[in-house]
Amino acid sequence: MDFFNYNNGQLFAEDLSVKELAEAFGTPLYVYSRATLERHYRAYADPLANQPHLICYAVKANSNLGVLNVLARMGAGFDIVSAGELERVLAAGGDPARVVFSGVGKQVGEIRRALSVGIKCFNVESIPELQRIDCIAEEMGLRAPVSIRVNPDVDPKTHPYISTGLKANKFGIGFELAREVYRQAAAMQHIEVVGVDCHIGSQITQIDPFLDALDRLLVLIDQLAEDGIHIRHLDLGGGLGVRYNDETPPLPTTYIEALRQKLGNRQFELVFEPGRAIAANAGILVTRVEYLKEGQEKHFAIVDAAMNDLLRPALYNAWQAIIPVTEHPDGTTRSWDIVGPVCETGDFLGKDRELTLKPGDLLAVRSAGAYGFAMASNYNSRNRPAEVMVDGSERYLVRQRESYEQQMAGEFTLPGQ
Numbered sequence: 104m105d106f107f108n109y110n111n112g113q114l115f116a117e118d119l120s121v122k123e124l125a126e127a128f129g130t131p132l133y134v135y136s137r138a139t140l141e142r143h144y145r146a147y148a149d150p151l152a153n154q155p156h157l158i159c160y161a162v163k164a165n166s167n168l169g170v171l172n173v174l175a176r177m178g179a180g181f182d183i184v185s186a187g188e189l190e191r192v193l194a195a196g197g198d199p200a201r202v203v204f205s206g207v208g209k210q211v212g213e214i215r216r217a218l219s220v221g222i223k224c225f226n227v228e229s230i231p232e233l234q235r236i237d238c239i240a241e242e243m244g245l246r247a248p249v250s251i252r253v254n255p256d257v258d259p260k261t262h263p264y265i266s267t268g269l270k271a272n273k274f275g276i277g278f279e280l281a282r283e284v285y286r287q288a289a290a291m292q293h294i295e296v297v298g299v300d301c302h303i304g305s306q307i308t309q310i311d312p313f314l315d316a317l318d319r320l321l322v323l324i325d326q327l328a329e330d331g332i333h334i335r336h337l338d339l340g341g342g343l344g345v346r347y348n349d350e351t352p353p354l355p356t357t358y359i360e361a362l363r364q365k366l367g368n369r370q371f372e373l374v375f376e377p378g379r380a381i382a383a384n385a386g387i388l389v390t391r392v393e394y395l396k397e398g399q400e401k402h403f404a405i406v407d408a409a410m411n412d413l414l415r416p417a418l419y420n421a422w423q424a425i426i427p428v429t430e431h432p433d434g435t436t437r438s439w440d441i442v443g444p445v446c447e448t449g450d451f452l453g454k455d456r457e458l459t460l461k462p463g464d465l466l467a468v469r470s471a472g473a474y475g476f477a478m479a480s481n482y483n484s485r486n487r488p489a490e491v492m493v494d495g496s497e498r499y500l501v502r503q504r505e506s507y508e509q510q511m512a513g514e515f516t517l518p519g520q
């Protein structure tokens with residue numbers, strides 16, 4: 104559910120016309136809805152209201168300061184995977200004590216910074232990382248709070264590029280090894296074991312893989328208790344899918360209820376790391392048709408957004424809805440491939456879309472709030488788009504369109520002739 108709806112044939116973002124936003128800020132343009140972000144956050148928070156919990160929004164999905172700020176104001180925690188994401192959380196008013204730090208390659212400086220601001224927990228993904236954190240905490244005269252990210256070896260039944268909880272994936276510590284790694288962690292002087300963590304993949308549209316993972320974690324948690332290791336929180340990661348087309352992912356409340364049934368009366372703080380479920384359908388990418396190029400086999404609508412602005416179609420062959428910003432009958436009705444100006448055959452936003460188009464039309468790519476701008480690049484030396492947050496009838500520019508000067512800042516030609 105979102106707040107991007109038609110009113111008299113015009114697409115609106117909450118109370119504002121998307122056409123007017125495009126005219127004011129230019130295209131390509133990311134438009135986010137504050138009400139949708141808040142609704143999606145509450146979809147997790149409300150069913151958890153009666154128990155200790157923390158919803159750590161996965162910053163990687165959309166790390167714009169405006170987005171982080173909206174969630175920080177709601178009391179969200181944050182799941183980060185780099186010091187850059189940590190700095191963004193701090194700049195957006197996030198509470199470091201509500202930050203969990205995931206990722207397989209945490210560097211020394213990143214660990215130091217996270218310890219110095221007092222994050223909630225490191226989700227540790229290997230033994231060498233655990234040892235590194237122990238050493239750094241010793242140098243700093245601290246104890247580092249950790250969970251081990253357990254790889255439960257379950258198949259999340261999603262795109263192979265975004266499944267993370269299989270033995271073959273680089274993430275986490277194998278289920279069979281986890282008990283031993285916890286023993287080592289508990290014996291380290293500068294480590295404090297606080298939780299158990301897992302994250303099995305992204306865009307998961309069924310509950311079963313999550314429940315299978317939880318079964319395995321509960322076995323481990325019982326073994327840890329036998330070893331005298333009592334955890335305070337259980338972090339089940341993110342990964343809940345969203346509707347892009349005809350998927351029917353479970354609602355957060357259904358998912359949470361199913362987990363609760365399995366948990367019975369065990370008393371942990373429950374931690375979640377949703378990214379896509381909060382941000383994807385809270386954003387659209389608005390783009391303008393530059394040219395219509397009709398051919399014998401294929402018809403192309405060449406638009407001003409490209410794979411550098413929204414990579415998911417090119418990278419995963421992902422399908423995202425593409426809809427007119429202004430519904431109108433004039434134009435050419437065809438099955439169009441919606442493509443960008445980048446010099447790659449894979450540069451498309453959508454294929455075979457039945458639309459009535461004329462040059463100059465505005466289109467909106469839906470479900471673009473997660474892994475949209477966050478994965479944007481300057482490929483083909485294109486400036487990255489602007490981002491706007493709509494809040495009722497107010498709008499806020501939350502990132503200005505990049506300029507050529509900004510794009511080249513920090514680059515130099517060689518000295519001399």
Ligand SMILES: Cc1ncc(COP(=O)(O)O)c(C=O)c1O
Nearest residue numbers: 161205305341342376377378379
């Ligand atoms: C450790 C971790 N947590 C949370 C997420 C967020 O995933 P999603 O956007 O699917 O909720 C990811 C990305 O898959 C991740 O790697």
Ligand SMILES: N[C@@H](CCCC[NH3+])C(=O)O
Nearest residue numbers: 163265305306415473474
């Ligand atoms: N970037 C991916 C998801 C990766 C999840 C990150 N662990 C997507 O657009 O679907």
